Amino acid sequence: MNTIVVSITLFILALLIGIEVIGKVPATLHTPLMSGGNSIHGIVLVGVIIVAAHADTPLALVFVGLAALLGTINVVGGYVVTERMLEMFKPKKDVEAKSDAKAEK
Amino acid sequence: MTAFEIIQWFVYLFASVLFVRGLHYMNSPKTAVKGNHVSILGMVIAVIMAFVGFFYDTEGKRFTADFNVTALIVVVACILVGAIVGVRLATKTKSTDFPQLVSLFNTVGGGAAALVALNDIMNTTDDEVSLVLLITAGLGVIIGSVTFSGSLVAAGKLQRILSGKPAHIPGKTFLTLLNIAAIIASFVLLCAQPDQRSLWAIVALALSFIYGLLFVFPIGGADMPVVISVLNACTGTAVAMSGLALGNVALIVAGALVGASGMTLSVLMAKAMNRKLSAVLLGGFGGDDAAAAAGDGPQGTMKETSADDVAMQLAYAQKVIFVPGFGLAQAQAQRDLADLGAMLEKKGIEVEYAIHPVAGRMPGHMNVLLAEANVPYEELVDRDDINPQFPQANVALVVGANDVTNPAARRPGTPVSGMPILDVDKAQHVVVIKRGRGTGYAGIQNELYFQDNTQMLFGDAKKELEEIIAALKELDA
Numbered sequence: 001m002n003t004i005v006v007s008i009t010l011f012i013l014a015l016l017i018g019i020e021v022i023g024k025v026p027a028t029l030h031t032p033l034m035s036g037g038n039s040i041h042g043i044v045l046v047g048v049i050i051v052a053a054h055a056d057t058p059l060a061l062v063f064v065g066l067a068a069l070l071g072t073i074n075v076v077g078g079y080v081v082t083e084r085m086l087e088m089f090k091p092k093k094d095v096e097a098k099s100d101a102k103a104e105k
Numbered sequence: 106m107t108a109f110e111i112i113q114w115f116v117y118l119f120a121s122v123l124f125v126r127g128l129h130y131m132n133s134p135k136t137a138v139k140g141n142h143v144s145i146l147g148m149v150i151a152v153i154m155a156f157v158g159f160f161y162d163t164e165g166k167r168f169t170a171d172f173n174v175t176a177l178i179v180v181v182a183c184i185l186v187g188a189i190v191g192v193r194l195a196t197k198t199k200s201t202d203f204p205q206l207v208s209l210f211n212t213v214g215g216g217a218a219a220l221v222a223l224n225d226i227m228n229t230t231d232d233e234v235s236l237v238l239l240i241t242a243g244l245g246v247i248i249g250s251v252t253f254s255g256s257l258v259a260a261g262k263l264q265r266i267l268s269g270k271p272a273h274i275p276g277k278t279f280l281t282l283l284n285i286a287a288i289i290a291s292f293v294l295l296c297a298q299p300d301q302r303s304l305w306a307i308v309a310l311a312l313s314f315i316y317g318l319l320f321v322f323p324i325g326g327a328d329m330p331v332v333i334s335v336l337n338a339c340t341g342t343a344v345a346m347s348g349l350a351l352g353n354v355a356l357i358v359a360g361a362l363v364g365a366s367g368m369t370l371s372v373l374m375a376k377a378m379n380r381k382l383s384a385v386l387l388g389g390f391g392g393d394d395a396a397a398a399a400g401d402g403p404q405g406t407m408k409e410t411s412a413d414d415v416a417m418q419l420a421y422a423q424k425v426i427f428v429p430g431f432g433l434a435q436a437q438a439q440r441d442l443a444d445l446g447a448m449l450e451k452k453g454i455e456v457e458y459a460i461h462p463v464a465g466r467m468p469g470h471m472n473v474l475l476a477e478a479n480v481p482y483e484e485l486v487d488r489d490d491i492n493p494q495f496p497q498a499n500v501a502l503v504v505g506a507n508d509v510t511n512p513a514a515r516r517p518g519t520p521v522s523g524m525p526i527l528d529v530d531k532a533q534h535v536v537v538i539k540r541g542r543g544t545g546y547a548g549i550q551n552e553l554y555f556q557d558n559t560q561m562l563f564g565d566a567k568k569e570l571e572e573i574i575a576a577l578k579e580l581d582a
Contacts, residue, residue, distance in 0.1 A: 007357055017125055018362040018369070022128065029133075032137060034370060040359050040363050043359040046154075047218075047347050049180060050351055052177070060227075061179050063223065065180065065182075065183045068179070071213070076192055078207075
């Protein structure tokens with residue numbers, strides 16, 4: 001079968017999965033979620049590396065280099081900032097656990 | 106398909122599965138961190154696979170030592186620089202500035218997607234170019250370029266480099282329609298004239314860039330969360346289009362996943378503001394009708410109070426509800442508010458935080474800020490659950506929230522009409538800490554401020570909260 005037909009099928013099924021997975025996220029996590037989704041679209045970096053293999057004109061090299069730079073900022077920055085947001089939820093639990101432990105004593 | 110190509114396909118598929126799992130883990134605060142790690146693992150696997158593929162000659166169907174050395178050096182160097190910039194931006198930015206940072210990352214992501222698609226169009230030889238490639242890559246160029254300029258404006262508005270107010274562009278509707286028509290025309294020409302594809306792709310890129318500006322400039326700051334979410338979805342779609350052009354499963358699935366998630370989130374947020382997504386996207390918040398209505402604002406005077414009086418009121422209350430808004434974030438006063446809450450609780454006073462879904466600049470923004478300040482989860486109460494409790498509250502302390510508390514939203518004919526609000530006006534006493542007498546993003550005065558049971562404390566949220574805390578300590582002494 002034609003590759004594009006398979007690809008479009010994948011695309012549509014992935015859209016449906018996206019709606020299903022996202023619909024259940026509580027509002028509290030919307031900001032980290034948006035940021036997490038933001039870093040996932042940094043997957044474009046993979047596309048950059050794939051096209052780079054055939055980049056042999058100076059113009060193509062400029063495109064590929066710039067795209068690699070932008071894509072990496074997206075991926076790396078996105079994941080680090082999501083991690084920071086999620087970290088903010090964490091220490092509070094430790095504090096709670098400690099205060100609970102104290103209360104039990 | 107050779108054995109390597111089959112392995113490659115499944116590795117990319119595995120990475121895509123990890124992205125889906127990662128997002129799924131983000132459903133709950135307990136597994137959210139794990140979710141991010143799973144997603145990072147998927148990304149690392151996909152990138153390593155892409156680099157392995159670099160040494161594979163797709164035409165000769167074998168690994169080759171004769172790979173594109175120059176391109177490899179350029180890509181690796183740019184990735185290193187990008188990683189340093191990304192980490193620096195992500196670690197140095199204050200938590201209050203997260204929304205514009207996400208928007209900025211979205212800008213560069215959209216730019217990268219547009220460049221990959223443009224490269225595909227311009228650097229594919231005449232024999233290899235196909236209609237499918239032109240359609241998918243063309244859409245990638247258009248959507249990526251719109252996101253690039255749109256997200257940049259959104260970030261600029263949130264960072265206050267650009268005015269947060271909706272910009273009035275004369276003849277906006279006409280210009281927008283003309284712009285969209287021109288983009289469609291360039292896209293059709295791109296597909297119809299493959300030998301002129303570079304020209305038409307660049308024309309489409311430039312026109313889409315302008316559309317991004319026309320799209321976001323007229324939208325006010327209040328609607329920015331929805332816009333960022335929509336643009337996030339657009340980048341995902343642009344990446345998926347690039348994936349279709351390249352025939353790469355990881356790009357297709359990850360892109361579609363983000364496209365669907367961003368869109369779902371946008372609809373949820375628009376719903377929270379009781380606005381149709383189409384209305385948000387087509388016109389500025391506080392558009393022409395709003396400007397007319399702004400003239401007849403509420404009449405009367407605002408009563409001013411002092412930090413000492415507020416401390417006294419709080420000390421003798423039984424139930425206090427805090428209503429945080431963007432002003433709190435702006436003044437970096439989340440820790441002071443949390444301290445005040447803890448102090449009151451020690452006195453046996455019931456304290457809760459009323460969280461409006463769109464308070465701040467992003468959905469859940471207040472939750473993140475208050476979690477950072479160690480406010481317990483249970484005290485952060487959603488709009489639907491807190492609203493029935495306002496009549497029992499002795500004091501509602503509004504810190505830097507404006508439009509989400511305006512009772513005018515219950516009446517038709519005002520710019521905020523229909524927007525779900527917090528019923529702060531029903532509390533027994535209301536104290537509002539506010540920087541000045543200015544209006545909120547909707548551009549109208551808040552009727553809450555003129556109520557008999559409302560007192561105003563004008564000043565910086567952090568400074569005023571510190572003064573209230575000091576006054577409370579004195580009362581105890």
